[in-house]
Amino acid sequence: MIFNTPTIFASVALVALIMAVCLILVGQEHKRDGMRTGGAGLFAHALAYCCFTLYGQAPLWLTYGVGNTLLALALAFYAASLLRIHGQPVPWSRIFVLPVLMAVALAALIDTREPRMFAACLVLILQCLLIMAWAWRYARHAGRAHLLLLLGGGITLIGLLLRVAAIASGAAAELPYDVSNLRQTVSVSIGTVTVMMFSLGLVLMAKEKTETALREMALRDALTGIANRRAIIEACEREIERARRVGTQLSIALLDIDHFKRINDSHGHLAGDAVLRQAAGLLRQRLRQSDEVGRYGGEEFLVLLPDTGRDGALTVIDGLRGAVAAQPAVFGDLVLPYRFSAGLWCGVPAPGDSSDSLIAHADAALYEVKAAGRDGVSVAQPRLA
Numbered sequence: 001m002i003f004n005t006p007t008i009f010a011s012v013a014l015v016a017l018i019m020a021v022c023l024i025l026v027g028q029e030h031k032r033d034g035m036r037t038g039g040a041g042l043f044a045h046a047l048a049y050c051c052f053t054l055y056g057q058a059p060l061w062l063t064y065g066v067g068n069t070l071l072a073l074a075l076a077f078y079a080a081s082l083l084r085i086h087g088q089p090v091p092w093s094r095i096f097v098l099p100v101l102m103a104v105a106l107a108a109l110i111d112t113r114e115p116r117m118f119a120a121c122l123v124l125i126l127q128c129l130l131i132m133a134w135a136w137r138y139a140r141h142a143g144r145a146h147l148l149l150l151l152g153g154g155i156t157l158i159g160l161l162l163r164v165a166a167i168a169s170g171a172a173a174e175l176p177y178d179v180s181n182l183r184q185t186v187s188v189s190i191g192t193v194t195v196m197m198f199s200l201g202l203v204l205m206a207k208e209k210t211e212t213a214l215r216e217m218a219l220r221d222a223l224t225g226i227a228n229r230r231a232i233i234e235a236c237e238r239e240i241e242r243a244r245r246v247g248t249q250l251s252i253a254l255l256d257i258d259h260f261k262r263i264n265d266s267h268g269h270l271a272g273d274a275v276l277r278q279a280a281g282l283l284r285q286r287l288r289q290s291d292e293v294g295r296y297g298g299e300e301f302l303v304l305l306p307d308t309g310r311d312g313a314l315t316v317i318d319g320l321r322g323a324v325a326a327q328p329a330v331f332g333d334l335v336l337p338y339r340f341s342a343g344l345w346c347g348v349p350a351p352g353d354s355s356d357s358l359i360a361h362a363d364a365a366l367y368e369v370k371a372a373g374r375d376g377v378s379v380a381q382p383r384l385a
């Protein structure tokens, strides 16, 4: 089916304009999430296609030169939007090199036919490749929205390569923007795919990014930055299940800072917060990557030591106690020494064991240490077979 080429240009321009207005309106609320930048790209896209619509009725420098430069500008904004959505700094001067190159090349080659067409396609191809590379690099871990950019970029690339092939094979005369034939219908309709897939891809990417950030926030303790109670209990369930399945040892340690209330009462809540932050940082720093630590309660931390039996766990806890003694917390000019007590459960989880029951054993051991004067470790008694 062959469509009238200027009509396709006008339709794409209208779609791009509507979507630009939507994104710019939505982006007002969240200035840094890349929506307004994406909207600016769509606006440039719409203007570019308006220029193409006028082909044959207005000067070539406007319909071809400005039109293609606006299209390059649109792709530059899409690339910038992608970076903004993923919290990356936008290298504005480098991003605009390709649109500037397009403007300069078309100014120099506007009176030629094949060279100017080649130059325009080449710059757009480079920009598509850049968007695809950045979508792959920055977005693939957040979800699947990057696939839309990869697909949209890929289809646009195919369209551009078909144009290059047509120009190279001497068919450039069939490609002016006011000629309607099958080749033009296919090639120009691809512009619709670019607009739809890039804009939808960017919006979904922003959504995925926000969801990832919310998920992270829901599992982090705001004060210390380590896992919160919910996250560490989930991790505990996972480790219990894994240790039971594989039949390996697991140690669960409940650490509680001694007389923490006194720190708050003597130096204020902010000093207490500084102690909690320092303790959390120290635990994270001293433990292995495969170990897990989370804030279980006010001044209580839960530590999971996979593949670690009683002796190993006692060595780890002694190491932590030594580190805490050697590195008191600091709050302004204040040096705040602190100690902690630890209750441990160690063993291979049995079928009925859950995080609740094993943490309760560690808690009972911790209670013994507190009752015996604090600043020590106790291991829950192994269950009788």
Ligand SMILES: Nc1nc2c(ncn2[C@@H]2O[C@H](COP(=O)(O)OP(=O)(O)OP(=O)(O)O)[C@@H](O)[C@H]2O)c(=O)[nH]1
Residues within 6 Å of the ligand: 223, 256, 257, 258, 259, 260, 261, 262, 264, 268, 269, 270, 271, 272, 273, 276, 297, 298, 299, 370, 374
């Ligand atoms: N600064 C600060 N204090 C907190 C936070 N969460 C809980 N606390 C305080 O931690 C204190 C815990 O007090 P207790 O449960 O009596 O424990 P403790 O003083 O450490 O006594 P022992 O555990 O028996 O050694 C309370 O005063 C809580 O207000 C927090 O996020 N920041």
